[in-house]
Amino acid sequence: MIRTTLVAFGAMLALGAVSASADVMQDVKNRGKLVVGVKADYKPFGFRDPSGAVVGIEPDLAADVAERLGVELELVPVISANRIEFLQQGKIDLLIATMSDKPERRAVVQAIDPPYYSDSVNILAAKKANLTSWEDLNGAPLCATTGAWYDKDVAQQYVAQIVAFDGSEKPLFALQQGQCVGYLYDQTFIQGKLLEDQWKADFAMPLEGVMEAPWIIAVAQGEDEMKTFMEETTMEWMKDGTIIELEEKWGIEPTAYSKRMHEEHKGS
Amino acid sequence: MNPAKTLPVLLSPRVERLHPPFPVFRLRAWHGLAVAAIVVVASGAAVAQGGPTQLSPIGVIMKWMPLLLSGFVFNIAISLMAMTLGTVVGLALGLMAVSETMPVRKVSWAVTQFFRNSPWLVLLFFAMFLVPYEFRLLGVTVPFPDWIKAVIGFSLPVMANVSEIVRGAIRSIPDGQWESAEALAFSRRQTMWMIILPQCLRRMLPPWMNLYSLVTMATVLASVVGVSEMLTLTSQVHAAEGGRPELLAPLYGFALLCFFVYCYPIDRLTRRLEHRFQVRL
Numbered sequence: 001m002i003r004t005t006l007v008a009f010g011a012m013l014a015l016g017a018v019s020a021s022a023d024v025m026q027d028v029k030n031r032g033k034l035v036v037g038v039k040a041d042y043k044p045f046g047f048r049d050p051s052g053a054v055v056g057i058e059p060d061l062a063a064d065v066a067e068r069l070g071v072e073l074e075l076v077p078v079i080s081a082n083r084i085e086f087l088q089q090g091k092i093d094l095l096i097a098t099m100s101d102k103p104e105r106r107a108v109v110q111a112i113d114p115p116y117y118s119d120s121v122n123i124l125a126a127k128k129a130n131l132t133s134w135e136d137l138n139g140a141p142l143c144a145t146t147g148a149w150y151d152k153d154v155a156q157q158y159v160a161q162i163v164a165f166d167g168s169e170k171p172l173f174a175l176q177q178g179q180c181v182g183y184l185y186d187q188t189f190i191q192g193k194l195l196e197d198q199w200k201a202d203f204a205m206p207l208e209g210v211m212e213a214p215w216i217i218a219v220a221q222g223e224d225e226m227k228t229f230m231e232e233t234t235m236e237w238m239k240d241g242t243i244i245e246l247e248e249k250w251g252i253e254p255t256a257y258s259k260r261m262h263e264e265h266k267g268s
Numbered sequence: 269m270n271p272a273k274t275l276p277v278l279l280s281p282r283v284e285r286l287h288p289p290f291p292v293f294r295l296r297a298w299h300g301l302a303v304a305a306i307v308v309v310a311s312g313a314a315v316a317q318g319g320p321t322q323l324s325p326i327g328v329i330m331k332w333m334p335l336l337l338s339g340f341v342f343n344i345a346i347s348l349m350a351m352t353l354g355t356v357v358g359l360a361l362g363l364m365a366v367s368e369t370m371p372v373r374k375v376s377w378a379v380t381q382f383f384r385n386s387p388w389l390v391l392l393f394f395a396m397f398l399v400p401y402e403f404r405l406l407g408v409t410v411p412f413p414d415w416i417k418a419v420i421g422f423s424l425p426v427m428a429n430v431s432e433i434v435r436g437a438i439r440s441i442p443d444g445q446w447e448s449a450e451a452l453a454f455s456r457r458q459t460m461w462m463i464i465l466p467q468c469l470r471r472m473l474p475p476w477m478n479l480y481s482l483v484t485m486a487t488v489l490a491s492v493v494g495v496s497e498m499l500t501l502t503s504q505v506h507a508a509e510g511g512r513p514e515l516l517a518p519l520y521g522f523a524l525l526c527f528f529v530y531c532y533p534i535d536r537l538t539r540r541l542e543h544r545f546q547v548r549l
Contacts, residue, residue, distance in 0.1 A: 040496075043508055048504045048509055050332055050335060077496060081494070082494045085397065089400070090401070198512075
């Protein structure tokens with residue numbers, strides 16, 4: 001019994017290896033369905049609505065890709081720990097899941113250039129503080145999260161006094177208590193916070209983001225047709241301002257990166 | 269009637285009550301109510317903190333209840349399927365453990381010990397990342413979704429534990445049963461299926477139910493590998509509600525309550541059956 005099970009397992013593994021085919025574009029067209037990995041816990045880029053569907057900016061981008069290909073769309077919620085494996089296994093055809101551009105990631109999957117989006121470092125500032133430029137900080141206390149790579153750079157470059165706390169809840173609490181003029185953190189996180197009524201009233205993100213960290217769409221190694229197609233699609237998005245439209249649709253301030261890319265490619 | 273006036277011989281014998289060697293903590297219905305109450309109170313406190321424009325934690329739970337409960341049903345489904353699969357294979361493994369052929373016994377022993385002593389999460393990872401997401405059988409592509417992999421992952425430890433339960437139950441049947449059966453010219457197979465196993469059933473039932481309870485509670489481990497079960501959904505719901513820290517306790521408390529409400533009656537029933545089936549010598 002056990003031996004039979006083991007043999008069956010072995011056979012499945014062997015067959016599974018065979019099933020990973022070479023041309024994902026052809027597979028997508030044959031089955032009439034594009035499978036895209038997106039986040040389901042990153043508001044507003046990918047999150048659940050009460051019906052259980054995954055919605056947000058990235059699911060909308062995925063829907064656009066499926067429409068261009070003339071196929072149906074299936075979204076697979078991924079987490080950071082499994083997204084690259086899913087792509088390599090062929091479980092998903094395309095990965096649009098808030099993935100930062102890192103050399104070690106580029107070594108195992110194919111990144112689509114130019115990056116479709118970019119996170120950066122920004123400040124969730126109290127409206128009272130009246131910040132209009134980074135220079136306004138001028139030694140003011142700035143709440144931050146311990147261990148963020150940019151804390152020191154910002155402190156030096158913009159002359160701010162960093163008050164660091166661990167996690168993201170404690171600095172936010174300190175900000176609410178008025179211990180600092182703003183909270184220095186990832187811009188996408190701040191954008192998410194500003195979707196809530198609790199924060200919208202007294203806080204804002206008045207500055208341009210600094211220290212951009214691009215996000216990449218990825219396809220599996222060797223899928224050149226898919227890669228070329230996605231590069232063209234990304235250029236189209238930048239040309240017609242799709243990403244800016246989606247940012248506005250989901251209630252966040254369009255990022256400097258999106259606006260700049262749109263400006264650059266508008267005429268082309 | 270004054271007991272002092274009763275003749276000593278009429279007094280019922282005083283039985284020393286057996287005290288367990290350590291204090292036993294038993295969950296009772298009021299414990300469940302206490303948990304529920306804590307959740308409600310925590311939610312109430314959170315309401316006081318949040319602004320008037322925000323949905324109260326109870327409101328948030330109500331809003332997401334259908335999604336969260338569908339996740340819970342998924343947990344139950346995984347646990348039931350893993351239990352079924354694990355029991356069938358485990359039964360075979362347990363019978364192999366009492367086989368008369370030495371190599372069969374050894375194989376069963378090795379498999380049982382290996383899977384019984386491996387962390388469940390590791391087995392789950394093993395199933396998740398080593399089993400392909402689809403395979404081709406005679407030209408037909410058979411998809412192998414995450415939940416099937418989770419079922420396989422959980423059925424491995426179930427299999428090993430059921431194997432031990434079966435082996436233990438068979439061994440606990442007095443030798444006299446085997447000897448009498450032999451005297452009545454039953455073959456070994458007949459003895460096993462017609463005499464031994466029917467007697468084992470009621471001995472196996474309580475530990476088996478106990479195991480089921482454990483499997484059900486372990487299914488939330490699947491959230492670690494990205495299966496969309498209740499705990500995964502709970503954290504996604506928390507994110508969708510803007511990650512407000514005051515929602516953490518009510519949301520996870522709700523998940524806790526669901527599992528408690530499901531597992532507690534199983535626990536009570538197990539205890540009753542244990543009591544009823546107690547081996548009387």
